Amino acid sequence: xxxxxxxxxxxxxxxxxxxxxxxxxxxxxxxxxxxxxxxxxxxxxxxxxxxxxxxxxxxxxxxxxxxxxxxxxxxxxxxxxxxxxxxxxxxxxxxxxxxxxxxxxxxxxxxxxxxxxxxxxxxxxxxxxxxxxxxxxxxxxxxxxxxxxxxxx
Amino acid sequence: xxxxxxxxxxxxxxxxxxxxxxxxxxxxxxxxxxxxxxxxxxxxxxxxxxxxxxxxxxxxxxxxxxxxxxxxxxxxxxxxxxxxxxxxxxxxxxxxxxxxxxxxxxxxxxxxxxxxxxxxxxxxxxxxxxxxxxxxxxxxxxxxxxxxxxxxxxxxxxxxxxxxxxxxxxxxxxxxxxxxxxxxxxxxxxxxxxxxxxxx
Numbered sequence: 212x213x214x215x216x217x218x219x220x221x222x223x224x225x226x227x228x229x230x231x232x233x234x235x236x237x238x239x240x241x242x243x244x245x246x247x248x249x250x251x252x253x254x255x256x257x258x259x260x261x262x263x264x265x266x267x268x269x270x271x272x273x274x275x276x277x278x279x280x281x282x283x284x285x286x287x288x289x290x291x292x293x294x295x296x297x298x299x300x301x302x303x304x305x306x307x308x309x310x311x312x313x314x315x316x317x318x319x320x321x322x323x324x325x326x327x328x329x330x331x332x333x334x335x336x337x338x339x340x341x342x343x344x345x346x347x348x349x350x351x352x353x354x355x356x357x358x359x360x361x362x363x364x
Numbered sequence: 365x366x367x368x369x370x371x372x373x374x375x376x377x378x379x380x381x382x383x384x385x386x387x388x389x390x391x392x393x394x395x396x397x398x399x400x401x402x403x404x405x406x407x408x409x410x411x412x413x414x415x416x417x418x419x420x421x422x423x424x425x426x427x428x429x430x431x432x433x434x435x436x437x438x439x440x441x442x443x444x445x446x447x448x449x450x451x452x453x454x455x456x457x458x459x460x461x462x463x464x465x466x467x468x469x470x471x472x473x474x475x476x477x478x479x480x481x482x483x484x485x486x487x488x489x490x491x492x493x494x495x496x497x498x499x500x501x502x503x504x505x506x507x508x509x510x511x512x513x514x515x516x517x518x519x520x521x522x523x524x525x526x527x528x529x530x531x532x533x534x535x536x537x538x539x540x541x542x543x544x545x546x547x548x549x550x551x552x553x554x555x556x557x558x559x560x561x562x563x564x
Contacts, residue, residue, distance in 0.1 A: 342505075343468065350504040357504050360467065364501045 212259070212290045214238040220260060221292075224253055231295075237282070239293045247296050248307040254283060254292070255312050261285045262292065265313035270323035272353045273297065277304045277329055283313070308333040326351040387411075406545050413457075413483065414541040415445030417534075420456035420476065424463030427490040427524040431462040434527040446534060453479040458537070459514075460530070464492040464499060465507040477514040478555070485541070487533050488516040491523040498523070515554045 217238050218230055225246055231239040242250050254262040267282035278297035284290070298304050308331040310316045320331045321340045328349035331337060339346060348355055388411040389403025423431055434441050435449060442448070450456045453476045465473060477484065488510045491497030496508035510516060517540060520533040 341468075355504065361504050362501050362508075 212288050217260065217290065217292060220257070221250075221254070224250065235293075237291050237293045239295060241295045241297070244296055244298055244306055248309070248312075250294070251281075251309050251312050254294070259288075260292075261287050263287070263313075265309070265315045265319075268309075268316050268319035268323065270327035270329055270351065272327060272351065274353055275299060277301060277327060277352075279306060279323060279329065281309070304329045306331055310334055325349075328352065406547075409546060410541050410544055414538040417446050417458045417485070417537070418456050419446055419449050419458040419460050420453055420480070421449050421451050422459050422461055422463075422473070422476065424461075424465065424469060425492065427462035427492070430524040430527055431460055431489065431530065434530045439527040439531060441531060441534060444531070444534065444538070453477070454481065456480055457483065458485045458487065460487045460489050461493040461510045461516075462489045462524075464497070465510050465513060466505045467507060468505070470507050470513045473510065473513050483544075484554070485518075485537055486510070486514055486516045487518045487520060487530075487537060489520045489522075489530060489533070490525055491521060494519045494521060515558050 214237075221240060222228060222230065227243045227246060228250070229241045231241060233239060240250075254260050262283040262285045264284045264286050265281060266284055267280070269280045271278045271280055276297045276299050278295055281294040281296075283292050283294060296306060298306070304327075306329065308316065308320060310320060310331075310333070317334075317336075318340065320334050321337055323329050324331065324334075324337050325339045325341050326349060338344075342350070348357070350357070388407035389401050392400045392402060394400050423429075433439060435446075446458075453459075457480070459473075459477060459480070461473070477486070488494050492499065492506070493510045493516075496503070496506050499506035500508055507513060518533045518537050520529050522529050525533075
């Protein structure tokens with residue numbers, strides 16, 4: 212299915228979605244945080260979209276906002292989409308988990324928590340997976356400071 | 365024969381003198397037809413030691429590929445006494461630190477080093493092991509140089525260094541061993557008094 216058809220189908224589900232055209236290969240849809248689970252579930256269960264394979268889940272620090280970028284593929288229809296979700300809350304950034312929809316998110320969400328401090332409601336074992344358990348701070352955030360280990364220029 | 369010889373970065377003609385491969389002592393013919401060897405204990409021990417350096421497999425990133433290539437048939441460091449690589453520090457004389465040392469890996473490297481039997485040697489291979497390399501700035505996770513963790517004997521620059529560079533570093537290490545003295549080594553663990561740079 213082409214990007215235009217995908218846009219029409221997904222756009223009809225909710226009024227709060229924004230589609231970003233960046234001249235990129237994939238269709239990019241920005242989802243408000245409170246509708247994330249709803250849209251994710253529809254993306255998987257709807258027969259025309261049938262996105263059954265999450266191949267990337269990344270945390271992003273936009274400077275003022277924190278967000279997650281999901282790359283999802285359908286193995287039956289062979290099409291892909293990028294789903295983005297953002298929040299301005301840098302103290303307690305919080306999204307719903309998608310681990311029960313795509314199990315692949317299990318470790319990726321832990322990674323986003325590890326490096327960006329983004330929490331996922333409903334994730335069963337959210338923990339630091341790369342860094343030491345007693346690590347302080349979230350090192351991939353733009354405002355991360357470590358005066359001893361990090362030389363900045 | 366001479367024309368088709370592939371030397372792979374080693375000057376074979378001058379190798380004997382370059383590496384000091386000559387027998388470490390004088391052979392004096394005795395009257396009864398036998399021979400008497402006169403040498404220094406240091407020279408004889410170092411001679412054996414430098415030609416039987418077994419390295420530990422310690423490849424933490426892409427430099428390990430070049431290290432493997434140096435051991436593979438084309439360059440083949442076995443020719444010079446680095447006979448095999450071992451997977452256990454108990455059987456190794458040498459760590460070739462081939463790759464980035466992260467904050468999480470540093471205690472592991474230190475423990476491996478401590479588990480090795482004396483005498484032990486360290487080659488820091490590549491920019492990351494020498495100084496942190498491309499991760500010197502703005503990295504929260506990389507140790508800026510393996511010499512913050514263990515004492516290093518020979519540094520090899522490069523990103524990654526070519527096998528010839530690593531071979532040259534190995535020869536440098538052999539030259540260093542040649543000049544060693546047992547008297548100096550006794551009760552002198554290289555880790556004693558080692559400055560890890562943990563105090564700012």
